[in-house]
Amino acid sequence: MSEISLAKAEAMIDAILKKAADEHCKPMAVAVTNQGGSVIAFKKQDDSSMLRFEMAFGKCYGALALGRSTSLVRLRAEQRPLFMDYLFRASEGKIFAEDGGMLVRDQDGTLLGAIGVTGERPE
Numbered sequence: 001m002s003e004i005s006l007a008k009a010e011a012m013i014d015a016i017l018k019k020a021a022d023e024h025c026k027p028m029a030v031a032v033t034n035q036g037g038s039v040i041a042f043k044k045q046d047d048s049s050m051l052r053f054e055m056a057f058g059k060c061y062g063a064l065a066l067g068r069s070t071s072l073v074r075l076r077a078e079q080r081p082l083f084m085d086y087l088f089r090a091s092e093g094k095i096f097a098e099d100g101g102m103l104v105r106d107q108d109g110t111l112l113g114a115i116g117v118t119g120e121r122p123e
Helices: 005-020 052-066 070-081 081-090
Strands: 029-034 039-045 101-105 112-120
Touching: 005 029, 005 039, 005 112, 029 052, 039 052, 052 070, 052 081, 052 101, 052 112, 070 101
Parallel strands: none
Antiparallel strands: 029 039, 029 112, 101 112
């Protein structure tokens, strides 16, 4: 079974934080989970606001729970609020249906986990 190593998770996070710095973004936070939703790595920049871990993890969890990016999860919440309300309650509030969460796959398309980014506008 393919997995995201700690070194790979940290490399993904560091690349995102570097890009954010290059683009003069607000302080960011990034989480990487495995395919079962367990956190592999998390980094939060200085001066990030509270609850950044919960938001980044919630984006990972939402992407994994629905098998799609959280921009599509957010769209689903807008289109089918009753359905998504059920999923929010069933997940005990773990799903965060906002842009910034994506599935991570290997070159063969095998699901490895998810990454969640928070702190700045989605674009």
